[in-house]
Amino acid sequence: MKILVLLKQTFDTEEKISLQNGKINEQGVEFIINPYDEYAVEEAMKLKEELGAEVTILTVGPSRTESALRTALAMGADKALMIEYNGSEADEYVISNLIAAAIRNQGFDLILGGYMAVDSGAGQIAIRVAEILGIPQIAAITKLSIVGRNATAERDVEGDLETIEVELPFLATAQQGLNEPRYPSLPGIMKAKKKPIEKVLADELEISNEERSVRTEILDQYLPPKKQAGQILTGEMDHQVSELVQLLRTKAKVI
């Protein structure tokens, strides 16, 4: 079985975002594998251990993303493909076209990814890739089992559970609860240093100019306003109620 995992390197979830010239500042930031993508890597590892598989990790991004690939390789993946792309203007449409172009006709039986990236939160790329390739997709799975060419997945649907049967090849995205990602062992880290990472420049991939043009545009980026201290109303209950109504009208302007 050939498994592909789509992976994005993101800020550590605890990093504070700061803007410089209207753009997100990456200076001195700790980068990690997008946590949902990490579930996808772990699931691929489990399938590899259970059924035997060759696992490839794919990412699109600047050269710093190599460290995320090395971590995934240390977890046990066999090889990696890195589409080098430095422009920040690419949107989900372009990136999914790039990915599809890079993996088309490579015979992957299963493509896994996170159900969204914790930075942009768009949750589009993996699904788009499946659409472009014309294979079925299941989003936000919490359980996956494969027997022969048949797979059963459970997905989280807003507090309910949906069980889906599907035939390989297909694409699935990982939701929290699918597994607990492993900690790379030292021999794993050592071996990862010697595993191959194939690098392709985004410009070298054969896609049309139309497929290369963004469909969305970022107009502005700004930080959320600082949280104001709350106000506690005091005094008689009647007085509090009338004050609250007045504040909602004049200050918060919600009624």
Add this chain to the structure above:
Amino acid sequence: MLVFINFIAFLTVMGYAVYLFTNLVYSRILFIKLGKKSNLKEDTWKRVQEVLINVFGQRKLFKDKKSGLMHLVLFYTFFIIQVGLIELIIKGFIKGFEFPLGDEHKYFSLLQEWATFLMLLAVVYGFYRRYGEKVKRLQLKRDGKAAFVYIALGILTSSILLTLGFEKIMLEHEPNLAYAPFSGAIALLFSSIGSTAGTVLFYIFWWVHMITVFSFMVFVPQSKQAHELFAMFNIFFKKSGPVGKLRKIDFEDEEVEEYGVGKIESFTQRQLIDFYACAECGRCTNMCPASVTGKTLSPMQLIVKMRDHLTEKGAAITSRSPWMPSPIIGSSALSPGAAAQETASTLEMPNLIGDVITEEELWACTTCRNCEDQCPVGNEHVDKIIDLRRYLVMTEGSMPHEATRYFQNIERQSNPWGINRKERIKWREECDDLVVPTVNEVEEFDYLFWVGSMGSFDKRSQKIVQSFVKIMNAAGIRFAVLGNEERNSGDTARRMGNEFLFQQLCQENIVNFQALGVKKIVTIDPHAYNTFKHEYSEFGLEAEVYHHTELIWKWIQEGRIRPKKEVKESIAYHDSCYLGRYNNIFDIPRKILTSIPGVKILEIERNKEDAMCCGAGGGMMWIEETQGKRINVERVEQALQLSPTMIGSNCPYCLTMMSDGTKAKEVEEQVKTMDIAEIVEKSLFH
């Protein structure tokens, strides 16, 4: 002619026994030699001292006074009886033989009689302790071998007195009740049977004694009695240096494929001696916080299981039989490993981790060292557990999920919660009225105050930090903190088996300290204190390291601070493991508390060396405690027996555990939980 036959028979029996004995002991030495070579420091005199104190002084045994006395008697009478044995053997061939001591022989006789009698008493008392009184720790492993020891030693001692008694009848000697009181009494009792019957009975009991002696000799290496042979060597070869200090792994060595210990022969030879030195006395398990609260981990079983595994695997590797004579010992229920040993060559060996020792056991240890502190033969349980954890974490990458998260948080943000590392100094915002400079904000400082991850990020521990800062301000101490430059000390990662992460942090920290020219470090965290003081030096740190209680006491003595205000509290004082058992600091915190007016110190039943762990050590703070009772609740219950108004401690982890414990018992209103720094601060300012 009869004497000649007797002599030949004796030589045959003795020869066979000696052959078996040397064979069995040699096998075990070979098994130990399967281990890796240990690097022993050449401090022979110190090692001899340890042997004098712990073997000939039997010091640790007296942690249990009753058993200690019993063992002391057994130990010393054993040597006297050995001398008597030589005379007794010759008596079998030369009628009425005595050591040529002339008139002085009666004193030897007196000594031998009393030694034998006292040993018999000790054996009977030991039997009573195990089967009558049913001392809890002696019920941990009840098998035929334990019973055999009492029976054999009972026969061995009484047969000496009977042989000597019937000898007197045989020789028609008048019994001397003053110098041979016990055999004399036997001779008197049976005086009517006559010399011929006396002769027959003399030889019968002589043979009973000889056969018991040789059977016991063959039995010793094959049972817990092997401690008689190995304990002394174990104490002599014990790891020197600070207690509980862990072995450094060389990550530069690229040949290494296994980090930590994944198979029994990966332990060092010194570690393997521990197994055969174990006397199965159960003192370790009796004190273990995990065992006491119903978890699977039992330090004694850990050692015993690894010993049996070593014997089994060693036998397979060296093709030697560890059980002899095999028709008796090999096939009987006495040797659980025997059946497995037969099939060892055909079957695969059980895995050390997983089959012999479970991961559940390994992740229950708080590294509190109470087991090691108790062990009369100087066994070290904790470094073995950590070696096994090292294998799991670094070689296998297999560990509880909480541990994975812990390591990732430390790697990314250098604190256990993964909170942004740029918020480390944020605690300072709460203390506008205090002087807390960072190293970049002052020209010079005397002490680097290592706030630690708990002190920096944990709301409750921040209060300890504030109190200590107030104390330092009042004492006029020039100190500085690292602020956001501070990293994690790496101690917990090391105790959880992640030596790689520890060494990264340790080296970063040392570079940082050296760049700043740090000469003195003070911390409120006994874990950071211990690793800085004893473990960082191996990586190049040269600095004096203090725990805040040490300095507070120093400043009180120097008159820099005067705790004058009355603090009317009855304080149950809880010793932390890393300040207490690891660093032997028991008195300083008590002296500080005594110097505060109004404070009454209450001693919890388990205090000082015996103090039970709060449950947070060894990374257990970060791993969910699901099995059995919660350790912190047990410890708080022990404190509550004294009806204190406060539980005092010296460690941020302990404080968290104690305060959670009082909440679990719903007494947090009546019983406060505080660090010593906070109590001192109350006495200075409030």
